[in-house]
Amino acid sequence: MHEISLVRSLLKQVERLCKQNDGTAVEQIEVEIGPLSGVEPLLVREAFEILSFGTGCAGSRFVIHEVPLKARCSDCQAEFELPSFVFVCSGCQSRAIQITSGNEFRLLNVTIQANQAANIPKPRGGGYETEHIA
Amino acid sequence: MTTTRKLTVNQDIQAQNKRRAAELRSAFSDRGTFVVNLVSSPGAGKTSLLEATAKYWGNRRRIAVLVGDLATDRDADRLRPYVPVEQLTTGGACHLELSLVERGLQRLPDEDYEFLFIENIGNLVCPASHDLAEHLRVVVLSTTEGDDKPGKYPKMFRTSQAMVISKCDLLPHVPFSVDAAITDASLIQRDLSTFPVCSTTGEGIAAWCGFLDDARQRMRNVAGRHQEHVGN
Numbered sequence: 001m002h003e004i005s006l007v008r009s010l011l012k013q014v015e016r017l018c019k020q021n022d023g024t025a026v027e028q029i030e031v032e033i034g035p036l037s038g039v040e041p042l043l044v045r046e047a048f049e050i051l052s053f054g055t056g057c058a059g060s061r062f063v064i065h066e067v068p069l070k071a072r073c074s075d076c077q078a079e080f081e082l083p084s085f086v087f088v089c090s091g092c093q094s095r096a097i098q099i100t101s102g103n104e105f106r107l108l109n110v111t112i113q114a115n116q117a118a119n120i121p122k123p124r125g126g127g128y129e130t131e132h133i134a
Numbered sequence: 135m136t137t138t139r140k141l142t143v144n145q146d147i148q149a150q151n152k153r154r155a156a157e158l159r160s161a162f163s164d165r166g167t168f169v170v171n172l173v174s175s176p177g178a179g180k181t182s183l184l185e186a187t188a189k190y191w192g193n194r195r196r197i198a199v200l201v202g203d204l205a206t207d208r209d210a211d212r213l214r215p216y217v218p219v220e221q222l223t224t225g226g227a228c229h230l231e232l233s234l235v236e237r238g239l240q241r242l243p244d245e246d247y248e249f250l251f252i253e254n255i256g257n258l259v260c261p262a263s264h265d266l267a268e269h270l271r272v273v274v275l276s277t278t279e280g281d282d283k284p285g286k287y288p289k290m291f292r293t294s295q296a297m298v299i300s301k302c303d304l305l306p307h308v309p310f311s312v313d314a315a316i317t318d319a320s321l322i323q324r325d326l327s328t329f330p331v332c333s334t335t336g337e338g339i340a341a342w343c344g345f346l347d348d349a350r351q352r353m354r355n356v357a358g359r360h361q362e363h364v365g366n
Contacts, residue, residue, distance in 0.1 A: 002229050002260035010147050017141055024136055031147075038263035038289045085288035086321045095324035103289075109142045116135040 003039050006105060007047040014110050015056050023112035028061040030109050034102030035069045036085070044105075069102030151265065155232055158267035162250070163357035168350035169250045171268035173290060175283075176256030178276040179300035181209045182333035184251055187346075188216035190339045196246065200238040201253045202230040209253060218243050229260035232267060248350065258283070262290040269353050270346075276301045277310040284319035291319050296327040298342065303332040 010031070018026050033041050041064050052058045069082040073089035074096040080089070082102075089097055146152065162169050172180045184199060191197065201210045202222045210221040220238040222230060235252060252268065254261045273294040275283055278301055284291040291297070297319055299312055312330055319326050327345060331338035 002227075002263060005227070005231065006147055006263075009151075013143075013147070017143070021139065021141060023139075027138065036289055036292065038259070085285065085292075087292070087323070088321060095320070105147050107143045107145055107147055109140055109144070111138060111140045113136050114139050116137050 001043065001047075003043040003047045004051070006039060007044060007051050010107060011048075011051055011055060011057055013107060017110055018056055018112050021112060021114050023056075023114045025113040026057045026060040026110060027113060028063060028111040029057065029107070030063040030065065032065045032067050032104070032106040032108055034067045034104055036099065036103035037105040039105050041066055065108070067102055070100045071097040072100050073097050148263075148265075151232055155265040155267040158232070158236070159269060162267065162269070163353055165245065166350075166354060166357075167245075167247050167250050168270070168346070168353050169252065169266075169268045170346070171252045171254060171261075171266050171271045172274060173254045173258070173261045173271060173294070174256060174274035175258050175276075175279055178256070178274045178279065179333055180253050180256070180274050181212055183274060183298060183300060183331065183342075184213055184253060185216065186331070186333040186336055186339045187251075187343060188213065190336065190343050195248050196244075197249045197251065198242050198244070198247045199251045199253060200235060200242075202234070202255045204255065224255060228255060228257050229264050230254050230266060231264055235266050249346065258287040258290045262287075262293050270295050270349055272296045272298060274298045274300050275315060277304050277308050277312075279310075281310045281312070281315035282318060284315065284322055288322050291322045291326070294323065294326065296329065296345070299328065299330040300333060302330045302337065303335060 014026060014029055033039060033044065045062065045064065048062050052060070070079065071082055071087070072079045073092060073094055075094040076089060076092040078089060078091040079100065080091065087097055088095055159169070172183070174180050188197060198218045199213050200220050200222055201213065202224060203209055204224055204226055207221040207223070210219045213219045220241045222234045222238045224230065224234065230252065252266055271294045273290055275297060277299065299315060316328050329338055329342045329345065331342055333339070
């Protein structure tokens with residue numbers, strides 16, 4: 001159940017982002033989980049509910065996008081979806097394939113309530129964009 | 135006055151950890167230390183493989199081992215007669231993390247090891263998702279577990295570069311086909327180097343140690359070229 005340690009670091013990251021942007025509350029967190037990420041979406045959700053209790057993320061909407069496992073063949077250049085964990089090109093049967101999507105657990109975006117501020121400081125070395133919703 | 139704002143991040147949750155692991159791996163390369171992360175089910179023979187490896191090399195290689203265990207330091211005790219060992223007791227965690235490895239490194243007596251082995255927690259699931267700054271991930275599969283394991287644990291075999299098939303002395307007594315295991319694993323990771331061994335008799339250990347020496351040499355060649363490039 002290593003989902004616990006990964007969700008713990010996710011919550012720390014979200015709380016840091018919220019603080020950096022003068023946030024007062026976290027409304028929504030969107031993540032992306034692939035079949036080869038090594039984490040189970042259901043367990044990630046359970047871990048989130050347990051670990052967010054009593055934090056600034058408690059009560060926020062936690063949206064999980066499950067992405068398919070996709071690959072590109074190095075031999076015939078075909079791009080295709082893998083229906084199972086058999087890493088073989090569906091076109092030419094080559095095993096020289098590169099995974100292009102589906103092996104990550106990513107934080108996509110965070111929606112926060114924030115105090116109106118003229119200048120939003122960006123964290124050092126961190127690249128993210130902000131978008132006013134309301 | 136509050137406003138609603140969407141912050142786009144689009145980043146791997148382990149990005150920071152992966153960056154740190156890459157930095158540490160590069161530091162190991164520069165020092166000439168080749169790092170091996172040994173993963174397997176509990177009881178597959180990771181400690182026996184390390185005992186056999188240490189016995190085979192004797193004093194000809196400078197080796198250190200970091201051993202991960204939920205409880206007890208039994209594995210560390212077994213290895214202490216041969217090599218410097220540090221125990222990483224996780225207290226229940228199902229995998230090792232980089233921070234534990236870094237703590238263990240600080241307790242090792244020296245820095246100039248040729249090989250650093252990290253014996254991970256016995257578990258074919260969780261350790262697959264954690265980069266411990268290794269140059270090589272080796273999955274140990276014992277003949278008593280069945281030859282269908284690679285397909286059942288795809289991430290672990292996909293993220294490994296070598297597979298040691300252990301307890302080969304039991305092949306006459308167990309329903310395990312080395313060829314079937316290799317075929318199954320190659321559907322997941324075609325570049326998996328495979329080494330059938332028996333740690334108790336030493337069979338196959340010379341080939342395994344030769345592979346480790348070659349892999350370390352390749353790392354040194356790359357690190358050397360990198361240093362030349364930096365020097366220019």
